[in-house]
Amino acid sequence: xxxxxxxxxxxxxxxxxxxxxxxxxxxxxxxxxxxxxxxxxxxxxxxxxxxxxxxxxxxxxxxxxxxxx
Numbered sequence: 228x229x230x231x232x233x234x235x236x237x238x239x240x241x242x243x244x245x246x247x248x249x250x251x252x253x254x255x256x257x258x259x260x261x262x263x264x265x266x267x268x269x270x271x272x273x274x275x276x277x278x279x280x281x282x283x284x285x286x287x288x289x290x291x292x293x294x295x296x
Contacts, residue, residue: 234295237282240282241282247271248275252270252274
């Protein structure tokens with residue numbers, strides 16, 4: 228069952244990364260981190276990149292294990 232859900236989970240991770248890249252971080256978290264707009268954008272892009280990286284690594288593992296991709 229898990230192998231059937233993996234492509235959907237990977238796609239959801241990419242959608243989440245796109246959302247983070249577009250919308251940025253929640254305002255409450257932004258206020259806690261910094262008031263510098265450049266730093267806020269950097270952290271938001273890093274979070275989006277991390278989510279995309281997780282999806283990519285998951286895909287590579289699935290290909291090696293011959294799971295459904």
